[in-house]
Amino acid sequence: MAVKTATEQLIALQGVNKSYQQPNGQQIVILDNINLELRTGEIVALLGPSGSGKSTLMRMIAGLITPTQGQIKYHNRPLVGLNPGVAIVFQSFALYPWLTVLENVELGLKAKGEPPDSRRQKALRMIDIIGLDGFENAYPKELSGGMRQRVGFARALAVEPELLCMDEPFSALDVLTAENLRFELLDLWLERRIPTKAILIVTHGIEEAVILADRIIVLGRNPGRIRADFPVTLPHYRDRKHPSFQALVDQVYKIITNPDLEEIEPPATVSSSTEEPTPEPKYQSLPPVRTGSIAGLVELLEDRPKTDLYRLGQELQLEVDDILPIVEAAKLIHFVELSEGDISLTPIGQKFIAGGIDERKEIVRTQLLEHIRLVQQIYRLLQAKRNQRIPEELVLDILESHFSPEEAERQLKTAIDWGRYAEIYSYDEPSGQIFLDHQAEEELAVS
Ligand code: ADP
Ligand code: MG
Numbered sequence: 001m002a003v004k005t006a007t008e009q010l011i012a013l014q015g016v017n018k019s020y021q022q023p024n025g026q027q028i029v030i031l032d033n034i035n036l037e038l039r040t041g042e043i044v045a046l047l048g049p050s051g052s053g054k055s056t057l058m059r060m061i062a063g064l065i066t067p068t069q070g071q072i073k074y075h076n077r078p079l080v081g082l083n084p085g086v087a088i089v090f091q092s093f094a095l096y097p098w099l100t101v102l103e104n105v106e107l108g109l110k111a112k113g114e115p116p117d118s119r120r121q122k123a124l125r126m127i128d129i130i131g132l133d134g135f136e137n138a139y140p141k142e143l144s145g146g147m148r149q150r151v152g153f154a155r156a157l158a159v160e161p162e163l164l165c166m167d168e169p170f171s172a173l174d175v176l177t178a179e180n181l182r183f184e185l186l187d188l189w190l191e192r193r194i195p196t197k198a199i200l201i202v203t204h205g206i207e208e209a210v211i212l213a214d215r216i217i218v219l220g221r222n223p224g225r226i227r228a229d230f231p232v233t234l235p236h237y238r239d240r241k242h243p244s245f246q247a248l249v250d251q252v253y254k255i256i257t258n259p260d261l262e263e264i265e266p267p268a269t270v271s272s273s274t275e276e277p278t279p280e281p282k283y284q285s286l287p288p289v290r291t292g293s294i295a296g297l298v299e300l301l302e303d304r305p306k307t308d309l310y311r312l313g314q315e316l317q318l319e320v321d322d323i324l325p326i327v328e329a330a331k332l333i334h335f336v337e338l339s340e341g342d343i344s345l346t347p348i349g350q351k352f353i354a355g356g357i358d359e360r361k362e363i364v365r366t367q368l369l370e371h372i373r374l375v376q377q378i379y380r381l382l383q384a385k386r387n388q389r390i391p392e393e394l395v396l397d398i399l400e401s402h403f404s405p406e407e408a409e410r411q412l413k414t415a416i417d418w419g420r421y422a423e424i425y426s427y428d429e430p431s432g433q434i435f436l437d438h439q440a441e442e443e444l445a446v447s
Contacts, residue, residue: 007039009076010085010163010198011061016070018056029223030056034070036217036226038163040197043189045209045216049256053224054202058165061200062086087161091168093148095140101151102127102136108159126158129193131184131384146177153185160195167202176369180380183237186212190236206252210245211238218255228255239284239373283402284373286332286414287325291364291421297326298335298349306344333367365422374399374415378434379424388436392416392427395434 016034019027031053038044038061046054059065060072063083072079087108095104105123114122127136130150140148149169156164170178188194203209209216213232220227238245300316301307313323327343330336335349345353352363368375377398381390392412399408416427416434426437 007041009037009039010074011038011079011083012036012073012076013057013061013067014071014073016057016060016067016072018053018060018065019068032223032225034224034226036229038198038200040162042214043199043201043212045213046200046202046219047206047209047216047252047256048204048219048224049221050204052219052221054204054219055167057219057224058088058167058200058202061163062088062165083163085162086165087156087159087163089149089152089156089164089166089169091171093140093145093152093172095148095151095155097140100137100139101132101143101154104140104151105132105154105158108155112159123154123158126154129188130154130157131386134386144177145173146181149173149181153181157194157196162197164194164196164199165202166199168204169201170208171203171205179376180383182208182211183380184384186236206249206256207240210234210248210252211240216252218252228252241284241371284332285403286372286374286411286418287328288410288414289325289329291418293326294330294333294335295352295360297323297330298345298353301336301343301345301349302353304344306342309338309343312343333364333371335367361422364418365424368418368422368424372415372418374411375419375424378415378419379436382425382434382436389433390435392432392434 013034013036016031017029018031019029022028034057046057048054056065060067061083063072063079063081063086074083074085096107099107102120102123105127106119109119109122124136127133130153132147132150132154135143135147140151143151149172152169156166170182173181189196189199201209201212210232215229215231217226218228219225232248234242234244234248240246300312309323309327316323327336327338330349331338334346335352336343337346348363348367352360355363369379374395378390378395381394382388395412395415396405396408399411402408403411416425419425420427423437425434427434
């Protein structure tokens with residue numbers, strides 16, 4: 001599934017320095033001695049603290065500004081003027097408020113001298129791919145932040161850039177919208193629905209870099225220098241909760257927070273090609289448990305600080321095997337903690353018990369959207385659809401690449417039950433359609 005063909009060099013920076021003259025005449029060095037190469041087939045994250053020169057570096061690659069020293073090559077030739085292979089997505093969306101969605105998307109094509117007919121055709125196609133169908137004639141101010149950034153993406157992608165550059169493209173969006181868009185972009189890339197050959201994302205978010213990138217370049221400050229440059233070999237789609245994901249985040253965190261480290265070893269968890277490949281993180285499996293059982297278990301634990309699971313089973317006259325799935329489910333949504341055979345409530349579990357019906361639903365909703373991958377995926381799919389409905393087969397297809405057909409059915413059933421309880425989505429039995437629950441949707445938007 002990942003883009004793995006022979007790679008070729010797109011861009012090379014050789015001994016690049018960028019300095020600015022201060023009003024007092026003093027030169028300040030923003031970036032110093034940058035050597036790097038961007039190749040086809042990779043998503044590269046340029047990660048660094050604010051002010052480390054990330055945007056400056058990206059703008060040089062795009063040809064918007066020129067280096068003070070050193071050279072930038074595009075397809076092995078010195079870059080002169082704007083880089084014809086680059087399109088940029090900006091954090092601020094950078095849309096023209098007086099132009100419609102379609103007109104905004106057409107802009108880049110127009111600048112490239114594309115004739116009006118094919119311009120429109122290409123723009124419309126990208127609008128469709130990027131999930132803006134139906135909004136062609138809307139103006140930016142009529143759109144939510146997430147939809148506006150979709151326009152930013154569509155405009156950049158419509159010119160079919162070889163290198164898609166993004167400068168903190170998700171930073172201005174709320175958490176859920178950002179995560180949504182991130183994965184949609186990843187879908188487009190992994191499924192090769194866009195002809196883009198490489199992606200450079202500028203970010204100050206470590207997790208964002210580790211979620212998306214095949215390679216992470218860490219920039220340090222004063223002056224900006226490359227402090228680390230290493231591949232990320234975890235297979236997509238990455239699970240934020242997976243130990244190897246978290247280990248990598250920790251390592252990158254150390255690199256960034258320790259400015260005194262001069263020579264940086266690549267993180268140990270990053271396997272080079274000679275080592276064993278990292279095992280594919282297992283797709284999160286949902287125990288076939290109803291939300292009512294989870295609530296029952298959590299209520300049982302109310303007055304017990306710490307309970308031996310085995311003893312609890314005896315008390316309930318249940319085999320451990322019978323209560324384990326319930327415990328597992330409660331653990332998945334972070335209502336309970338387990339340590340050495342003892343189970344205890346988390347603060348969230350306690351909050352759940354204390355809450356009324358609505359508050360409980362709200363808490364479960366938050367927990368599901370944060371921790372349950374299948375619920376997240378269904379929710380994302382629904383949001384991506386204009387009519388906000390999907391056939392259950394679509395979800396089953398996804399599940400069947402991880403589970404047997406029977407198990408896939410069971411997983412779906414559980415996800416429907418949980419999501420319905422939390423009013424994230426609803427399910428229409430006869431048609432087998434899952435659809436967004438609008439009231440819940442509005443509440444989510446304001447919460
Ligand atoms: P980042 O994107 O990593 O936050 P920038 O590339 O925007 O960093 O900026 C890096 C440093 O360069 C900052 O200290 C900024 O103030 C300085 N800088 C950027 N552009 C200019 C400019 N045109 N003139 C002077 N200093 C600049
Ligand atoms: Mg910046």
